Amino acid sequence: MKRRGFPAAARKALRNDQLRGNLALATGTIRERRAKAVDERPDWEELREAGRTLKLRVLRHLDSYLVQFERAVEAAGGHVHWARDDVEAGSVVARLVAEAGATEVVKVKSMTTDEIGLSEQLAASGIEVVETDLAELICQLAGDPPSHILVPAIHKNRTEIRDLFRRTIGAPDLSDEPRELAEAARLHLRRKFLSARVAVSGANFGVAETGSVCVVESEGNGRFCTTLPQTLITVMGIEKLVPSVEDLEVFFQLLPRSSTGERMNPYTSLWTGVTPGDGPQEFHVVLLDNGRTSVLADEVGRQTLACIRCSACLNVCPVYIRTGGHAYGSVYPGPIGAILTPQLSGVGGDASSLPYASSLCGACYEVCPVKIDIPRVLVHLRSRIVAEKAGGAGERIAMRVLARAFADEHRYERAQKLGRAAGRPFARKGAISHLPLLGAWTDARDLRPVARQTFREWWRTR
């Protein structure tokens, strides 16, 4: 793990002053707004507890809720498909687009479709994907991956966006006023919406009881995608269900306040199958596993699947605020990404540096609208990674020796003396910045050498 994965990427991000400035400004604004919107609700803690337990109920009975959802969608005139992984989901969507006779689709921003690289998969099948969310459009035009769940272009400021639009979709005299930039995107995308025959969306919630699907958004591109085209294909993670329509009252209050710090987001669409004469007449839901069932199997990690993708944990995280989303090298950045990504892709895989990208300060847990105990899951994943790692013997032996030393007063004092002597050759200017074999401990922080006189020695001579 040394100097690979998150630490190396973070080091690079930390040197980018522009990025750090953009991040500090944007996350600071959202944090303030969220705090105000949350303070307004005297029953916030009760809402969180209801949200947490509703998700727990769904997860503990996921199989029956999924079967119920499937039956309800079909009864309402929709079609349900199941996909074990990203490739299977991609080929199902590509087939449905081809069956609709389309070569271009409009797409509303969704974390799930990003997770499976749907746009790239469709492009490989000769289908052009048009991102319709302003920030996703910015990322698509710039060739950048998104860097925040809610504000994917958070790493770009207005001047950078103006220059990008001038080169791609806008007039050469476009100003850097956010209003003018948004107008340029509106004109560009309006033509796409009016001609699109197929749309692809994600889902914020699925209602098991009625087969309804819900998309929560701000710009109206979600409404366009879910009402204008003839065919709508929704890719939904299997964990997105809530039991009944009434349960939405909890999440409709938790999500906007946590996410954008608004009392309510501008647009929430809820549809059930096909409505004659109104909206798409052909509706498909693709239920996606892609690692979720293995997250479900871990009793501590399971709560990760309760996430409603609000991104509040990103905006309060001292690590995310400084490094930004790209350093995580994963579609899901920040604290939630640090626990979700390694579980989805397999603990011990590429993402195994992510559970260490945290100071365990607990700010993420405090703001989580469904009370996911992120610090607990982080520590749990660290122990799973250590247990699964064949190497790392140096650390394991050191911990065993340390445990023996701490267990006995005389051994402890002897160890301090030994540490004082052993540490001296590595100390520079009163700090140890590198220790052989234990590099992971000193890569990201300096160690103070053992003091010339310990507290216990001083106590005796007092």
Next chain:
Amino acid sequence: MVANAMSSARDEILAHIRAALRDVPPDERPEDVSVPRDYLEQEPDATVERFVERVTDYGASVRTVAAAELASAVGEACREADVARIVVPRDVPAEWVPPSIEALVDAPLAAVELDRIGAALTGCALAIADTGTIVFDGGAYQGRRLLTLVPDVHLCVVREEQVVDGVPAAIRRIAADVRTARRPVTFVSGPSATSDIEFSRVEGVHGPRRLALIVVRS
């Protein structure tokens, strides 16, 4: 072939879920996982005044009028938005539209035609005071979803008695529509907006840039 692959994906995912949930006792029912509903089911003091205040916060304009003044308020809102031609759902009463305004009926019109019309005039299913939200369920005076989306201005008539206090009250009212009639539901809170550029709020991206409400006193 395809049907086989699909059913096996389904069976495999469901089997994985059941294996993952081995710690859940087999006789546990979903209702056994208790969900405490201690949050507020009612919003004290959430009145029509609160609704007007909150919807104004989003940058929508609001006119509160008596029933007899409805048409002239519509005319005023059209003048303010510089609109002379509007589209209305089939069931909107002729009395809502002032003589100065040309109203086309959505018979239905094609989306490209809607794109050339300045504004849409509709009613709503209900409104939420606490969050300044208007809710549509395709019922009376609301028309289909495209109508309130494509034109640049949305004029919406809210009758005072349609205002409920909070989100739970609103969901309870629409639950039956969703459950039995399977009607599509849209919650609208202010004009379309984005905060994607430096998190500074811009009104009007893809949805209507202006939302003008006319609240009719009962």
